[in-house]
Amino acid sequence: MRTVEHEGSPPAVHRGIVPGYVLARLARSTVFPRAAEAARQTLIAGRPPFRARIDLSIDAAGNLIAELSDAPLRTVSDAQNTEQLPGAVVRAEDDAPVADVAVNEAFDGLGATFELLLAAFARNSLNDAGAPLEATVHYGVDYDNAFWDGRRMVFGDGDGEVFRGFTGSLSVIGHELGHGVVQHTAGLEYQGQPGALNESIADVIGALTEQYARGETADAASWLIGEDILTDAVQGRALRSMIEPGTAYDDDELGRDPQPGHMRDFVVTADDNGGVHINSGIPNRAFALTARALGGNAWKRAGLVWYRALTGGLTATATFADFAAATIAAAAEQYGGNSEVADAVRDAWTSVGVTEDERNRAG
Ligand SMILES: [Zn+2]
Secondary structure, three states: OOOEEEOOOOOOOOOOOOOOOHHHHHHHOOOOOHHHHHHHHHHHHOOOOOOOOOEEEOOOOOOHHHHHHHOOOOOEOOOOOOOOOOOEEEEEEEOOOOHHHHHHHHOOOOHHHHHHHHHHHOOOOOOOOOOEEEEEEEEOOOOEEEEEEEOOEEEEEOOOOOOOOOOHHHHHHHHHHHHHHHHHHOOOOHHHHHHHHHHHHHHHHHHHHHHHHHHHOOOOOEEEEEEOOOOOOOOOOOOOOOOOOOOOOOEEOOOEEOOOOOHHHHHOOOOOHOOOOOOOOHHHHHHHHHHHHHHEEEEEOOOHHHHHHHOOOOOOOOOOHHHHHHHHHHHHHOOOOOOOHHHHHHHHHHHHHOOOOOOHHOO
C-alpha cells in the first residue's frame, strides 16, 4: 500500500450551490429580515480555507481490496452550528440512523450519489478508487448554502424563511459530489466556459442521482436542481431548471433566474466567475434535450455519453464547443456515428446554438 497526494484544483472561489448573486440580492430584502441577515452572514463567512491537498490510499495491485472498496464508506459529522470543520462524527458507515434528520438525509444522499456513479458509470466513488464520502451538517448559523470544499460536502441549515436546510435535496447533494468527480477527472477550471461546464456537469450528476434514486425516466423527471430547498414564501420551484433554463424562479426578493438556454443569450459578465452558474444553462439544456429525445432512463445513454466525454481526455480549459465535440465523438464511439444516440447528441447541441445546423452550413 502506498499513499499518494493528489493536488486538487485550487478554487479561489465559492462553489456553493447558491450563487453569490442570489445571496447578494437576498441580503437587501426587507420582506425576509431573517433571510436577509442570513444571506449577509453567509456572504461574509464565505467558505472555509480550501483544502488543496487530498490524501488517497491506492493499492497498486490488490484486486481483493478493489472489490471491497466498491461500497460507500460514509462519515457524517456535525459542526454544531459553528464553522469548524469537520465537526464531531455523528454517523459512520455501519451505524444505524440517528435522531437528527439532517444527518440521515446527508448519509442517504452520499449513498445515492455513490450508487448512481457505480451503476451508471461503473465508477467507484469520486476518484474511481473508493474514496471515502464525508459530509458535515449544521455548518454555521442560518448558513444559506451547501458546498464541496475539495474534500467533503458541507451543508448549512438555511435561514428558514427563504431557504430550507440543504440536506433534503438529492440533486443538491449529487451536484456537490459531482464537483468532486470533475476535480478527479477533467479538472475543469472554475472560470468562464470551462467553469460553466464544471457547473453543468455537476448539475447533470445531481439530476441523475435524483432520477436514479427515484427510478424516473427522462420524460417524467422535473430536471430541476434544488427543487426541495426553497420555502413556500418564494415564487420559485428550484434553483435551476435544466430543461427550461431561466424559469426556475421569479421572485420580488430573490430576483429572476438569469440562466440562458441558447448561445445567442450567452451572458458576458465578470461576476460569478464569468457566469459559471448562469451560462451553465446552455450545456444543461443540451443534456436534458438529449435525454428527452432518447427517452427511458437518462443515466443509461445520455449520461454515459456525457461521462465518457468528461473522462476521455477533456482538458481543463475546454469550451462548450470542445465539450460538444467530445460528446458527439463519445456517442459515435459507443453507439455508432449514424446511431440514434449520436443524432440526438448532435441535434441537442445544435438546438442550443453551440454547433451549427449542418443544413444552414451547407446552404
Ligand atoms: Zn456547483
